[in-house]
Amino acid sequence: VRQTVGDLGERALIERIRARVPSPPDWVLVGIGDDAAVLEPAPNTLDVQTTDALIEGIHFDRAYVSAFDVGHKALAVNLSDLAAMGAMPRAALLSLGLPASWPVADFDDLLGGLLTLAAQYRVALVGGNIARSPGPLVVNVTAVGSVKPRRVLCRGGARPGDDLYVTGSVGAAVAGFASCRARAGRQAASGSSGTGGGPGTGAEGESPAMARSEERFRRPDPRVRFGVLLGRNRAASACVDLSDGLADAVRQVAGASGTGAVVDASLVPVNEGARQWFEGRGEDPLEAALAGGEDYELLFTLSPRRRRLAAAVASLAGDLAVTRIGTITADPRVVLRRDGRDSLLPEGFVHFR
Amino acid sequence: VRQTVGDLGERALIERIRARVPSPPDWVLVGIGDDAAVLEPAPNTLDVQTTDALIEGIHFDRAYVSAFDVGHKALAVNLSDLAAMGAMPRAALLSLGLPASWPVADFDDLLGGLLTLAAQYRVALVGGNIARSPGPLVVNVTAVGSVKPRRVLCRGGARPGDDLYVTGSVGAAVAGFASCRARAGRQAASGSSGTGGGPGTGAEGESPAMARSEERFRRPDPRVRFGVLLGRNRAASACVDLSDGLADAVRQVAGASGTGAVVDASLVPVNEGARQWFEGRGEDPLEAALAGGEDYELLFTLSPRRRRLAAAVASLAGDLAVTRIGTITADPRVVLRRDGRDSLLPEGFVHFR
Numbered sequence: 253v254r255q256t257v258g259d260l261g262e263r264a265l266i267e268r269i270r271a272r273v274p275s276p277p278d279w280v281l282v283g284i285g286d287d288a289a290v291l292e293p294a295p296n297t298l299d300v301q302t303t304d305a306l307i308e309g310i311h312f313d314r315a316y317v318s319a320f321d322v323g324h325k326a327l328a329v330n331l332s333d334l335a336a337m338g339a340m341p342r343a344a345l346l347s348l349g350l351p352a353s354w355p356v357a358d359f360d361d362l363l364g365g366l367l368t369l370a371a372q373y374r375v376a377l378v379g380g381n382i383a384r385s386p387g388p389l390v391v392n393v394t395a396v397g398s399v400k401p402r403r404v405l406c407r408g409g410a411r412p413g414d415d416l417y418v419t420g421s422v423g424a425a426v427a428g429f430a431s432c433r434a435r436a437g438r439q440a441a442s443g444s445s446g447t448g449g450g451p452g453t454g455a456e457g458e459s460p461a462m463a464r465s466e467e468r469f470r471r472p473d474p475r476v477r478f479g480v481l482l483g484r485n486r487a488a489s490a491c492v493d494l495s496d497g498l499a500d501a502v503r504q505v506a507g508a509s510g511t512g513a514v515v516d517a518s519l520v521p522v523n524e525g526a527r528q529w530f531e532g533r534g535e536d537p538l539e540a541a542l543a544g545g546e547d548y549e550l551l552f553t554l555s556p557r558r559r560r561l562a563a564a565v566a567s568l569a570g571d572l573a574v575t576r577i578g579t580i581t582a583d584p585r586v587v588l589r590r591d592g593r594d595s596l597l598p599e600g601f602v603h604f605r
Numbered sequence: 606v607r608q609t610v611g612d613l614g615e616r617a618l619i620e621r622i623r624a625r626v627p628s629p630p631d632w633v634l635v636g637i638g639d640d641a642a643v644l645e646p647a648p649n650t651l652d653v654q655t656t657d658a659l660i661e662g663i664h665f666d667r668a669y670v671s672a673f674d675v676g677h678k679a680l681a682v683n684l685s686d687l688a689a690m691g692a693m694p695r696a697a698l699l700s701l702g703l704p705a706s707w708p709v710a711d712f713d714d715l716l717g718g719l720l721t722l723a724a725q726y727r728v729a730l731v732g733g734n735i736a737r738s739p740g741p742l743v744v745n746v747t748a749v750g751s752v753k754p755r756r757v758l759c760r761g762g763a764r765p766g767d768d769l770y771v772t773g774s775v776g777a778a779v780a781g782f783a784s785c786r787a788r789a790g791r792q793a794a795s796g797s798s799g800t801g802g803g804p805g806t807g808a809e810g811e812s813p814a815m816a817r818s819e820e821r822f823r824r825p826d827p828r829v830r831f832g833v834l835l836g837r838n839r840a841a842s843a844c845v846d847l848s849d850g851l852a853d854a855v856r857q858v859a860g861a862s863g864t865g866a867v868v869d870a871s872l873v874p875v876n877e878g879a880r881q882w883f884e885g886r887g888e889d890p891l892e893a894a895l896a897g898g899e900d901y902e903l904l905f906t907l908s909p910r911r912r913r914l915a916a917a918v919a920s921l922a923g924d925l926a927v928t929r930i931g932t933i934t935a936d937p938r939v940v941l942r943r944d945g946r947d948s949l950l951p952e953g954f955v956h957f958r
Contacts, residue, residue: 257712258705262735268709269699269716269730276729280696289731291696293751294650302732303656303698303747309739310702343633343644345656346622347745352611356621359610363622376629377622378642379654382615386662387740392700394656394747398646 282406285508287336287493288397290404298404300339300397304329308388315440316432319358321470322391323365329495330395331373331474332548336493338405338483339397341373341476346380349390362391365471373476403483405491405552408508412582414489414553416505416513417562419475419572422498423526423537426544428469431462431529465525472548479550481568487561491552499542499597501551502578506586509553515542515578515597517590542588543598553580635759638861640689640845641750643757651757653692653750657682661741668793669785672711674823675744676718682848683748684726684827685901689846691758691836692750694726694829699733702743715744718824726829756836758844758905761861765935767842767906769858769866770915772828772925775851776879776890779897781822784815784882818878825901832903834921840914844905852895852950854904855931859939862906868895868931868950870943895941896951906933 257265269284276283281298282290288302306312306326317325327344334341346366350359370377375395458466475493482488490509492501498520506513522541530537554562566574578589586597610618622637629636634651635643641655659665659679670678680697687694699719703712723730728748811819828846835841843862845854851873859866875894883890907915919927931942939950 255709256705257703257707257709258737260709265703265712265735268713269733272716272720273730274724276731277727280729280731283729283731284733286732289696289698291731291749293652293695294647297647297650299646299652299749301696301698301747301749303700303745304734305700305702305736305743305745307702307736307738307743310737342646343642343654345642345654345747347656347658349658349660349743350610350618352609354610356608356610356613359618360621363625367625371627374630376633376636377626378629378633378636378644379639379656380622380637381657382618383658383660384611384663385660385741385743388738390658390660390702390738390743390745392656392658392743392745394654394698396644396652396654 282404286407287333288339290337290399296401298399298401300334300337300399301394302330302333303392303394304333305390305392307390316436317470319361320365323362324369324471326391326393327366327369327375328472328474328548330393331476332472332493332495334395334397335474335476335479336405336491336550337399338403338479338491339399340480341375341395341397343376343378343396344370345394346377347392348380348382349385350382351385351389354389399483403486405479405483405488407490407492407505410490410505410509410511410553410580411555412511412580414555414580415576416502416515416551416553416578416580417574417576418498418521418549418551419478419569419574420549421521421523421573422494422547422549423541423544424465424468424523425472425546426540427523427526427529428465428467431466432469459528461524461528465523469546472546474548475550475572478569478572482552482565485561485565487558487565488552488554491550494547494549494551495545497543497545497547498551499599502597503586505551505553506580509580512581512584512586513578514581514587514589517588519575519577521573521575539598635757639760640686641692643690643752649754651752651754653687653690653752654747655683655686656745656747657686658743658745660743669789670823672714673718676715677722677824679744679746680719680722680728680748681825681827681901683746684829685825685846685848687748687750688827688829688832689758689844689903690752691756691832691844692752693833694728694748694750696729696731696749697723698747699730700745701733701735702738703735704738704742707742752836756839758832758836758841760843760845760858763843763858763862763864763906763933764908765864765933767908767933768929769855769868769904769906769931769933770927770929771851771874771902771904772831772922772927773902774874774876774926775847775900775902776894776897777818777821777876778825778899779893780876780879780882781819784819785822812878812881814877814881818876818882822899825899827901828903828925831922831925835905835918838914838918840911840918841905841907844903847900847902847904848898850896850898850900851904852952855950856939858904858906859933862933865934865937865939866931867934867940867942870941872928872930874926874928892951
């Protein structure tokens, strides 16, 4: 039987690539494996580069996400990668694979979602490509940003004893996704309009917390300002975004830093909508929130000697909550401490399988 | 009836985007509409950025193109865009949408094709993304290059009286494509191995010229060195690559420069394999070569006062032929002069329809 890429999964495939790529030249400061690549085209000038695709049927379903949302999200996930490196976004390239039957009105909406977010963060759309797709809609964005030397936030810099922090709350996207999908299912069953679930269609009887979770799923707000401030401050020893969930992010930082970590379950800021959604279904909100992807919050580590800086960073964050959730350890295990008992932190969300 | 993106086509969609993008900041030297974008992240430092996707069933068919070829071509088309700006390629990002059932052996071959070409031009693969595709294989590459200020080659700099030049020969890819497809059809009809057409399967009785045309279709050789030398030399007033064919490239330069052009049919260097292929089928090789896309040669313009530079550039080109094919005119028509008669140059190849 021939092995397929589905057998291996994303991480193993990335490792396969990394193993074959020759050692990069001096001017590649960060290569394959972090949130984004960092290049030094000229002395004291760093370019940060990232690329990411959203594919219909895998990353989004038009039954409960509007074209505007898709455009927003395609840029947001890339800005989140730049933020996780401490980089200020500067420009974006858009590569579209479009089914020929796609309505021009949807094309315009997708562009509207992307350009609205671009304007918010002063990102210039400078180029791209348009091709036909015989299958799903494919939206690939490349984002370019700047960061000063020694302000780059990598995932491999955590040290035993460092504190683990997360921005915002976790689990909003996985609960918002479940809620949107359930509503689309109900609408399909009752025969109402198939394109429901767009912004503003708000389900009847839905709680405000749940509506906010849906909004975070549909239109994630990348933590651009916070990531840049964290880098400028030189406070953090490591940083990643939560694209694949909190559990995965902690594993990424620990793995890249050659450490372990302990996450204190009682400290994890589970999103209120997620708490309502999962408790209402007899499921454990914490487990769902730890494994749920697409939150696009930032996880970072701080030396306890820098706690004063942490307070400064938190005040810079404005309305954004910043919560200490655990500690980096010399012991290489990645542990969840809950009600006094330790267990291995569950595996994160894996897009590819 | 709702208008679809297929009704509009690629160029109209790009115009639709351009019309909505706010005027770019100062540091965007070249934005939407050229082969690549040129950014100035710091004084005297220019970044050139381009992104391009190959989509299975649109840009390639696995029946006659190997996974290695796809990897090669996905990088080559982007290096060609950088070359057309006079930029030295530096780094690449790879974003893959993979059907889960895709064999890992093919994944490795695709990577082999990309990395072999990357090594040839010292391009560092610095990052990317892997996602699952529920439909076709999608390979999106972003390439980053460098160019010195005032060495950038744009498409809009041609002036009436400038000479038009093209590198290499034209029509190789369209003939190579037709030949590969015909062989795949014969093999399917005779029931032989479905994955024929990979490199080295060379059809029996095929002429050496035709074999070279197939090779140029499968593994185009981007004119990286020539583009960089042309930029350094400051010889050319405008430059584009022939991704969508010679006729389209001439129209692009004339349109962006606010000029017309006359192409002398007797001077166009029609590829020898293309001549054999189309003459053998009673078709006009020149027309096929003018409209045929994917040659990835460079079209550029030179002031006649710089003819001495042109000779210098030609000698720098080494084995690569450089041929004068016509003139830029003040009259805005884009004309083909053949046997003493003028007609409008045919429309180029359009990927999207």
